[in-house]
Amino acid sequence: MPIRVEIVTPNRVICSEEAVSLVVDTAMGEIEILPMHRPLIALLEVGSARLRMANGAQKTVAISSGILKLEHDRAILVVEEAVSMGKLPLASSVEEARRLAQNALKTTVVQGNLEQGELECLEAKIRSELAKKLTK
Amino acid sequence: MKGIREIKNRIRAVDSVSKITLAMQLVAASKMKRAQDFAIESRPYLLRLSEIICCLSEKKLKKNMHPFFISREKQRRCLIVVGTDKGLCGVLNHTLFKLIPEEEETSFISVGRKAMQFLSRRKRSLLASFSIHDRVQYHEVLGICDLVAKLYLEDQVDVVEVLYQKFGNTLTYLPSLQRILPMDGFYDVFDQMLKSANLEREHFQRDPRGLLWEPHVRQIIDHIAKIFLKYNLHQVLLEAKASEHSARMVAMKNATDNAKSLSQSLKLEYNKARQYAITNEIIELAIAATENH
Structure with missing residues (x-):
C-alpha cells in the first residue's frame, strides 16, 4: 500500500x-x-x-x-x-544553452572563413563610410 | 419638458461616467481573479496546519504551555478591523463596520484606510493602522503579527480577534469575527474548516499506535505557535482582498448597467423633445402660410 x-x-x-x-x-x-x-x-x-x-x-x-x-x-x-525540482528545467535549459553555444560557434566560424578579397572589400566600405561621416 | 441642450449635456455626462465605471470594472475583474486564486489556493495550508494542532491533546498542551495557548481570565479585547483602502466597493465596508462592538475598553488595529477613517471618526482607541498592498506581502503580515504578539505577550490585551469579510464567491462575502489569540479554540476552528472543505472529522481518526513527537512536543508547539499566527493572519488578509475586489467588480458592473439604462431613457427624452420642437416649427410655418393667403 x-x-x-x-x-x-x-x-x-x-x-x-x-x-x-x-x-x-x-x-x-x-x-x-x-x-x-x-x-x-x-x-x-x-x-x-x-x-x-x-x-x-x-x-x-x-x-x-x-x-x-x-x-x-x-x-x-x-x-x-x-x-x-522536476519543474526546474535544469537539464533542458543546459541542453538549450549548449545548443545555442554550438550554433554561435558554427556561425562565427563561417564568418571567420570569409575570403581575403571579401574582407578587403568590407574594410574599404567601412573606411569610405567613416570618411564620409568625417567630412560632413 | 426640459431644453434639448440640457438633455444633451446630461447624456454626455452619463456616457462618460459609464465609460469610467466600465474601465474600473475591467481593472477590478482582473485583480479579482488573481485575488480569488490566491485566497483559495492558500486555504489547504491552514487546514493541514490545524490538523496537526488538533493532534495535540489537552494534556500535552497543559504540560508544555506556550503563552499563545493559554486563555486568560481577563478579557481585554483587541480587534483587528480589515477594511479596504479605496471606496467604490458597494456596502462591503458598511456591513463590516456595523459589527464593530460598542464596548469602550476594546482597542483596535485597523487595516486599510477606510477602517482607519471609520475608527478615528468614532474616536475609538486605535493602536495602529496598517495598509496592505493589493498583492498581500509577507512582510506586511509580519508587521501586524509582531505588534499583536507583542501586545499579547506584554499583557496589554488578553484576546485578539480579527473582523473581516470572508470570501465565499464573487457575489457572497460573509462578515466574520475570528479569534486568533489565544489559540485555545482549535477544535472549533478545525471543525469550521472541515465544514468549508466538505470533509468529515471521522476522516481523521487517530492511529491506535500513538503519535511519536520528534524532537520534542515543546519544540513543535513553539514552531506551530509562531507560524500559525502568521499564516492565519495572512489567510484572513487574502480572503479580505478577494472579497474587496469581487465587491468592487460587482459594484462597478451595476454602476455601468445603471448608467447605460439612464443614458437610454435620456436619449428617448431627447428625441421626444427634438420631435416636439420640429412639430412646433411646422405648425408655426403652416399658420404663417395660411395667414399670408
Whole structure:
C-alpha cells in the first residue's frame, strides 16, 4: 500500500502523490518513511523531500523548514516554501544553452572563413563610410 | 419638458461616467481573479496546519504551555478591523463596520484606510493602522503579527480577534469575527474548516499506535505557535482582498448597467423633445402660410 504524500505551502499545494518511499531531513536526522510507518509528527529541516514512486520514478522537492505529520500512511509536509525540482528545467535549459553555444560557434566560424578579397572589400566600405561621416 | 441642450449635456455626462465605471470594472475583474486564486489556493495550508494542532491533546498542551495557548481570565479585547483602502466597493465596508462592538475598553488595529477613517471618526482607541498592498506581502503580515504578539505577550490585551469579510464567491462575502489569540479554540476552528472543505472529522481518526513527537512536543508547539499566527493572519488578509475586489467588480458592473439604462431613457427624452420642437416649427410655418393667403 503506497503512502499518500502531500506537500503544502501557504501559496499552494505543491505536490499530492502516492509514493512507496519518502526520505526527508528532520531535526533528528534523515529518515526514510515506508508504508505502515508509526504515526509521527516531526520538525523538518531545510533540505529536500525525495519520493520514490511505485514505477521506480523519483521525485525531489526542495523544502524549507516545516512540520511533517504521518498517520494512516498519509504524510503531510506543511512547509513555508517548496520547489519541485522536476519543474526546474535544469537539464533542458543546459541542453538549450549548449545548443545555442554550438550554433554561435558554427556561425562565427563561417564568418571567420570569409575570403581575403571579401574582407578587403568590407574594410574599404567601412573606411569610405567613416570618411564620409568625417567630412560632413 | 426640459431644453434639448440640457438633455444633451446630461447624456454626455452619463456616457462618460459609464465609460469610467466600465474601465474600473475591467481593472477590478482582473485583480479579482488573481485575488480569488490566491485566497483559495492558500486555504489547504491552514487546514493541514490545524490538523496537526488538533493532534495535540489537552494534556500535552497543559504540560508544555506556550503563552499563545493559554486563555486568560481577563478579557481585554483587541480587534483587528480589515477594511479596504479605496471606496467604490458597494456596502462591503458598511456591513463590516456595523459589527464593530460598542464596548469602550476594546482597542483596535485597523487595516486599510477606510477602517482607519471609520475608527478615528468614532474616536475609538486605535493602536495602529496598517495598509496592505493589493498583492498581500509577507512582510506586511509580519508587521501586524509582531505588534499583536507583542501586545499579547506584554499583557496589554488578553484576546485578539480579527473582523473581516470572508470570501465565499464573487457575489457572497460573509462578515466574520475570528479569534486568533489565544489559540485555545482549535477544535472549533478545525471543525469550521472541515465544514468549508466538505470533509468529515471521522476522516481523521487517530492511529491506535500513538503519535511519536520528534524532537520534542515543546519544540513543535513553539514552531506551530509562531507560524500559525502568521499564516492565519495572512489567510484572513487574502480572503479580505478577494472579497474587496469581487465587491468592487460587482459594484462597478451595476454602476455601468445603471448608467447605460439612464443614458437610454435620456436619449428617448431627447428625441421626444427634438420631435416636439420640429412639430412646433411646422405648425408655426403652416399658420404663417395660411395667414399670408
